[in-house]
Amino acid sequence: MIEDSVETFDAIIIGSGQAGNPLALALAKEKWKVAIVEKGALGGTCVNTGCTPTKAYVASARAAWAIANAPNLGIEVPKSPTVNLKAIKKRKDKLVNQSRLGIRESLEDSAQVTLIRGTASFVDKTRLKVGSRVLKADKIFLNVGARARVPEGFEDVDHLTNTSILQLDKVPESLAIIGGSYIGLEFAQIFKRLGSKVTVLEKGDFLISKEDQHTSELVREVLEKDGIKVICGANCLAGKNKKSGGVTVSFQKDGKDQKISSTQVLIATGRIPNSDLLKPENAGLSISEKGYINVNQQLETNIEGIYALGDCNGEGAFTHTAYNDFEIVQDQLLGDKKRKLSDRITNYALYIDPPMGRAGMTLSQAKDSGKKLLFSRMPMSDISRAKEKGETQGKMEVIIDADSEQILGATVFGTGADEIIGTFLTAMYGKMSYKTLMNSVQTHPTVTELIPTLLQQLKPLKD
Known part of the structure; x- marks a missing residue:
């Protein structure tokens, strides 16, 4: 390999996801010469196969549900709604393409950023190969994401x-979900x-x-x-294509062989x-048993100058954690070097309807943890707005540390969850006593006004 053919940059970013793109622009603003390498569509999982497209589908599904359930609220609907998956997909594709275009334009508008298409793999600790090109930098940032197992x-x-299902233009008659x-x-x-007629098969x-x-x-x-069939404890799962089309899924439940088509x-x-x-072995990167790139509190790998951000580091598989990874790295490179991974409070949502929001610890x-705990739980049926x-x-x-009076964890499952x-999460980041939230006056009528009532009913949690 001839050294003269190597393209040298101040930083190389692999992957244009929710950590890679803002990092490229932040470094470019500081006049770093940046290469960002992307093997697929710009935007990563969130834009292309995650948040943006799936929540667009959730909205369409919600609309169909609202029409079907309108009679419960005194609205008579003459017939069931007709679902046009092609139109739903077209709307989703428009949203995705708008996001991709915005990302492309922001990267192309920066003279400091070079966008390179292709799959990158390590040559050594400072060099990467992308097709016939060889790139070199002392700072390399890995934002390569994940794929379905x-x-x-x-x-x-x-x-x-999760990728290919978003390309369907016809609603399946039946859908088995493994x-x-x-x-x-x-x-x-x-x-x-x-x-669709839907069956969920879960091994656990x-x-x-x-x-x-x-x-x-x-x-x-x-x-x-909602009419979904749920089968838990489904072991020895396997599938077989049917000659007539479709798939037969076989499994064991309670020691008995069963099948669904x-x-x-x-x-x-x-x-x-x-x-x-990435061929991480060429750079000597430390990889976990599950394939995640091991990082420290500042998201640096075992190799100085190489960082891993987003889904590939195993420290969170969400857009908001990926973006926070960017913030941590940006602070380490350009800021006061105070931000670290352990500052982050676990939080996420399950976007079924009604949704579930989670922050901090689960009850288990x-x-x-061995802490002295206070706990309260109330059903959504107790709140007027619901x-x-x-x-x-x-x-x-909600779960409280009785000694510090701080919120350790909260789960909201219901309308608007x-x-x-976010109300619990704000109090947690502010290290606020639960009593401050308990004594707050929340707007009526809202679901949030259940929070003070919930906190007023805290009781010591016994084993």
Whole structure:
């Protein structure tokens, strides 16, 4: 390899996701010469196969549900809604393309940024190969994301992933979903409301296994009320293509062999990081057993000058955590070097309808902490606003450290939960005593006004 053919930059960023793009622009503003490498569509998972397209589908599914349930609110609808998946997809594609265009224009408008298309792999600690090009920098930032994991037994079966299901232009007559966690459950409700017969097959004993059992049971109730069939404890899952079209899924439940057939199968059994595409061994990068790139509190890998951000570092698989990764790295490079990974409070949402918002510890995690705890839980059916909207499913619960009076965790599951959880999260970041929130005056009529009432009913949590 001739050194003269190497293109040298101040920084190389691999991946144009929610950490890579803002980092490229931030460094360019400081006159760094930046290369950003992207093998696929600009914007990463969020823009192309995650938040933007799926929440567009959630909105369409919600509209279909609202029409079908209008009689419950005294609105008579002459007939059931007609679902046009081509039109839904067209609307989704427009939103995605607008985001992609905005990203492309912002990168192209910066004279300091060079956008390079292709798959990057390490040559050594400072050099990367992209096609026939060799790039070199002392600072390299990995924002390579993740992809769907296809389990054994489904490799040779016609199947959909979270990416390919968004390209359908016809609602499947029936849809079997392998995996009962966030991605699987969101698509389950979307396609049930759009007209599919949906079955969710989960290997574990409960849905969304990272949540407390009480939350899992409530989520299952909501899905089953929507007409989704949920089968937990489904072991030895395997698929087989049918000659007549569609797929047969076989599994064991309670020691008995069972089968279901469906026109389409969605694989939603988790994701694997794209770190393997980088040939990380050439740079000597430390990789976990699950393929994540190991990082320290400042998101630097074991190799000085190489950082990993977003889904590929295993420190959060959300847009907001990826963007916070950017903020941490930006602070380390250009700021006062005070921000770190451990400052972040876990928070996310499950976008079924009603949604669930989570912040901090689960109840089981809090119990394992050894802290003296206060706990309160109330059903959404106790709040006037939920009754008035006709959406009383769900709950609100909070966990308090009795000694410090600070909120350790909260779960809001019900109408508006994805927004309401922010109230708890703000109090947690502010290290506020729960009593301040308890004594606050919240607007009536809102679902948020349940929070002071919830806190007034705290009781010591016993094992």
